[in-house]
Amino acid sequence: EAGVAQSPRYKIIEKRQSVAFWCNPISGHATLYWYQQILGQGPKLLIQFQNNGVVDDSQLPKDRFSAERLKGVDSTLKIQPAKLEDSAVYLCASSSQGYTGELFFGEGSRLTVL
Amino acid sequence: GQQVMQIPQYQHVQEGEDFTTYCNSSTTLSNIQWYKQRPGGHPVFLIQLVKSGEVKKQKRLTFQFGEAKKNSSLHITATQTTDVGTYFCAGPLYNFNKFYFGSGTKLNVKP
Numbered sequence: 001e002a003g004v005a006q007s008p009r010y011k012i013i014e015k016r017q018s019v020a021f022w023c024n025p026i027s028g029h030a031t032l033y034w035y036q037q038i039l040g041q042g043p044k045l046l047i048q049f050q051n052n053g054v055v056d057d058s059q060l061p062k063d064r065f066s067a068e069r070l071k072g073v074d075s076t077l078k079i080q081p082a083k084l085e086d087s088a089v090y091l092c093a094s095s096s097q098g099y100t101g102e103l104f105f106g107e108g109s110r111l112t113v114l
Numbered sequence: 115g116q117q118v119m120q121i122p123q124y125q126h127v128q129e130g131e132d133f134t135t136y137c138n139s140s141t142t143l144s145n146i147q148w149y150k151q152r153p154g155g156h157p158v159f160l161i162q163l164v165k166s167g168e169v170k171k172q173k174r175l176t177f178q179f180g181e182a183k184k185n186s187s188l189h190i191t192a193t194q195t196t197d198v199g200t201y202f203c204a205g206p207l208y209n210f211n212k213f214y215f216g217s218g219t220k221l222n223v224k225p
Contacts, residue, residue, distance in 0.1 A: 033213065035215070041217065041218070042120075042202055042215040042216055042217050042218045043157065043202070043215045044215070045212060045213060045214065045215075048212070048213065056212050058212070091156060091157070093157075100144065100145055100206065102147065102159045102162065103147070103149075103157070103159065103204075103213070104159070105156040105157050105158070106156065107155075107156055108156050
């Protein structure tokens with residue numbers, strides 16, 4: 001069974017530029033999460049999808065971050081414009097059982113904002 | 115703010131010593147999960163506890179869920195260098211459909 005795929009693995013941009021991350025969850029997993037993990041901290045939930053609907057995006061900085069999961073499968077997370085403090089690893093995870101099931105994480109996309 | 119806290123933040127042990135990390139939530143958790151993240155890696159699921167007072171074992175690892183479902187612990191007996199990593203507890207807050215991760219405990223094992 002293929003795992004959660006994420007791309008790109010690494011991205012370096014200047015502040016005020018834009019960046020997009022892509023995630024393809026495990027086939028059949030209805031729940032998809034985007035987490036931000038700053039070095040030395042635990043993953044912080046940015047947004048949670050159930051199929052193509054948003055369950056929770058209360059911690060997503062909506063003035064600069066956006067995410068979509070149009071067909072209920074893969075998802076894109078965009079940052080525009082980026083700030084220095086956005087430097088982090090962006091982790092995508094999926095689950096077959098909503099918020100009571102095991103989360104399967106991708107390798108993550110490491111963003112460096114200069 | 116952070117609603118799931120873990121202590122200690124760091125733990126350095128000699129190989130063969132025991133290790134325990136504690137997880138405390140400000141609100142009730144419907145279940146709790148534990149994950150391990152190796153340096154440079156992504157979190158990997160270890161176990162899930164659902165019932166109040168539940169205890170589960172995986173070889174040298176013992177997991178407990180508190181009676182009030184607000185706290186949990188992970189105990190490793192006779193640590194090995196392969197246990198190095200950061201251990202996170204995580205769970206959906208009861209009546210809040212948000213899957214929170216704890217702050218993590220970073221374990222270093224000296225050979």
